Amino acid sequence: MQQPNTQISQEDDFNLKDVLNQYLKFWPWFLLSAIIFISLAFLYVRYSTYVYQSQATILIKDSNNGALSELAAFEDLGLGGGGLSKSDFENEIEIIKSKRLISQVVDDFQLNVKYYREGNVKSSEVFKNSEFTVEVLNLKDSLKSFMSSVYIRQISGNTFEIKKREDSKGEIKNYGTPLPLDFGEIVVFPNKLYKEDGIEKGTDFTLVTISDKASAITSLRNNLSIQAVNKNSSVIQLSFNSSAPNKSEAILDGLVDAYNNDAILDRNLVSANTARFIDRRLEIITSELDSVETKNVDFREDRRVTDIATEGQIFLQSATELQKKQLELSTKIGLANSMKDYLSNEGSEELLPVNLGLSGDGLAQAIQNYNGLLLEKERLLKSSTPANPVIIALNDQIDQLKGSIGSSLNNITTSLEIEDRDLRRQSGRIGGKIASIPSLTKAARDIMRQQEIKEALYLYLLQKREETAISLAVTTPKAKIVDRAYSLKTPISPKPKIVYLGALVLGLLIPFGFVYVKTLLDTKIHNRLDVEKEVPGVPILGEVPIIDSKESETITSNDRSVLAEAFRILRTNLGYFIKSTDGGLGNTIFVTSTIKGEGKTFVAYNLALSLTSTGKKVLLVGADIRNPQLHRYIDKNEWTIGLSEYLFDTEVDIKSITNEVFNGDEHFDLILSGRIPPNPAELLMNGRFDKLIEDVRDDYDYVIVDTAPTLLVTDTLLISQKADMTVYVCRAEYTETNLLQYPNELYKDGKLKNIAFAINGIKLTNFGYGSKYGYGYGQDKPSLMNRIKNKVGLS
DSSP states (O other): OOOOOOOOOOOOOOOOHHHHHHHHHHHHHHHHHHHHHHHHHHHHHHHOOOBEEEEEEEOOOGGGGGGGOGGGGGGTOOOSOSOOOOOHHHHHHHHTTTTTHHHHHHHHHHEEEEEEOOSOOOOEEEEOOSSEEEEEEOOOOOOOEEEEEEEEEEOSEEEEEESSSSTTEEEEEEETTTOOOSEEEEEEOOOOOOOTTOTTTTOOOOHHHHHHHHEEEEEHHEEEEEEEEEEEEEEEEEEEEOOOHHHHHHHHHHHHHHHHHHHHHHHHHHHHHHHHHHHHHHHHHHHHHHHHHHHHHHHHHHHTHHHHHHHHHHHHHHHHHHHHHHHHHHHHHHHHHHHHHHHHHHHHOOOOOOOOOSSSHHHHHHHHHHHHHHHHHHHHHHHHHTTOOHHHHHHHHHHHHHHHHHHHHHHHHHHHHHHHHHHHHHHHHHHHHHHHHHHHHHHHHHHHHHHHHHHHHHHHHHHHHHHHHHHSSSSOEEEEEEEEEOSSSSBSSSHHHHHHHHHHHHHHHHHHHHHHHHHHHHHHOOSHEEEHOOTSOOOOEEEEEEOOOTTSSSTTOOOOSSSHHHHHHHHHHHHHHHSSSSSOOOOOEEEEESSSSSOHHHHHHHHHHHTTTTTTTEEEEEESSSSGGGGGGGTOOOSSOHHHHHHHHHOOOHHHHHEEEEEEEEEEEEEESOOOOOOOHHTTTHHHHHHHHOOOOOOOOEEEEEOOOOOOHHHHHHGGGOOOOEEEEETTTTTGGGHHHHHHHHHHTTTTSSEEEEEEOOOOGHHHHSSSSSSSSOOOOOOHHHHHHHTTOOO
């Protein structure tokens, strides 16, 4: 019956402390990695090339703020555009980024040629402050892209030294002389604007790199950033990154100037085209206006009119006057006819009217005389008779005057009729002219309308020609400069804080990742906690530390080493375990393992030494007859007679195969495995091994049997029932975790009796449950090197 063992509860919940302990025990690696990466970050920050950002801000003007488009001269005719739209704004940004403008900036500043002042560790770019300038004269047609470099040093005001490589021999050349190179020809000129800035002139070579123009344009466009300040404005911010801030500022200012000059050129071109268009239209309008005016003159001459409205008014007045005259004439003619009718009546002697407006031929005087004679006759008749000679004489005079008056009236009537006919002719002529006035007015109005239109357009074109001339003379830039290019004081790359933070994070992540992967891929056991998790029902007797190659594999008398202390603990726990079994009388202890190399023979031998040191009588039997190892610990050969001979030959007794092993003043008995037989399983099953155990059980306090590994062969399982308890050895950093399932199955199936684990090869840092204190009580303090090795897990 198996003794129930204390169960160690297994925590299923996530234990943060245990996870952290997996990493904290490697804290020296974390510290070392962080120090290394921070040191590398310091070197990077110290010797890397700082990149600064330069910025410029401009305002893109719309058409209402002075921009001149193709139709700007005709905006008051409704042909002009409105404000700057979003698409127009985006178009302006694309124009600024265009290859054409950037190519112009590259040409203006010779950006395909770079100058570097070399230092001890790094080279720094200089811009407009080198002793000389290099210009590319021509390139070979076969080269589309290239990158070349030369080293140049000024010798004097007229000469310089040039070499193709830093370690090659230089040549002395004169300034202004074309120099053939692999890609073409260059010419070097002295820089009159050079400032020495504390550097002795001509002492160091300057590295000059020359590239094709397309590569310089691409590089500039890649480092150029253009974006709107906000979506509701036409303000653009340009930024450029470079290790030479003055170069960035010059590029941005040059790009803005190129954009403005290009816009001014476009607007001047538009203005010139507009002026030419206006001039051509003026020529046409002048010719058309002259034709209309000539037509107007011809019309008036043909129709003999000057001002139709005035003449029409005059014609109306003349017609009215003619009508009045006709009315007067008709009245006079009627009056004259009435008087003639009156005179023609016989016996009519009435007074004739006077002041009737009839005049001519003395008619008024004759009528007055006639009326005087009548009045005289009438007065005489009052006092005389008609026969009165005076009255008769008066009658004769009256008849004569009547005839004379009638004759005058006839003449007047004839004259008035003639005048009336003349007035009628005049009235008819004036009426015809009045009737023709509407058609004349319409025709004249058509001519005047054409003349007014041509004249207005002519005057308008004259005005626009002057305005266009003014716009040609006075041009304003398209982009208003809000802020000229300036550089930020703080570099954008590298940023020390970010670099140090990244280095620290990387320095911690690398060991973290290493430990994580190592833990993820780790399939070995390391301490008793790993064993307890896999085999929770089996007790652990003790832990045996790993020993250095220079240390002894066996313990000695009065040994105070860590190894000896570990076996003393194992021995003590073994005593408690034996007493806790049924009866507490069992003394046969089998020592086995799962596979070869876990240290079962090492544990069995040192356990025998530890038990012997307490005064106990101990027998150690080498039952691993397939791979005997006990002979290594004593001065015996592996073919020394032992258990194999005893099992095979009944004539061999126990005493003949028993060896006495001394450890100082102490000793124990040892039965070696003997020669390796061809049939070890059959030998163990023939009953001789059972007889051996029964014969020695009473003679010894402890019988320790070193058996074969249980997973590899069946030898141990064949004789397992003779054991009172089984010490199952596993080895830290060697035994696979999944191999512990095999002894667990053997324990559950009862194939091994009273199993207890002994963990071999544990690092000092993994003793117990990973305690950092270990089992060093009473020992000398380890050396600094050993302490460091223990800390980093190398011990």
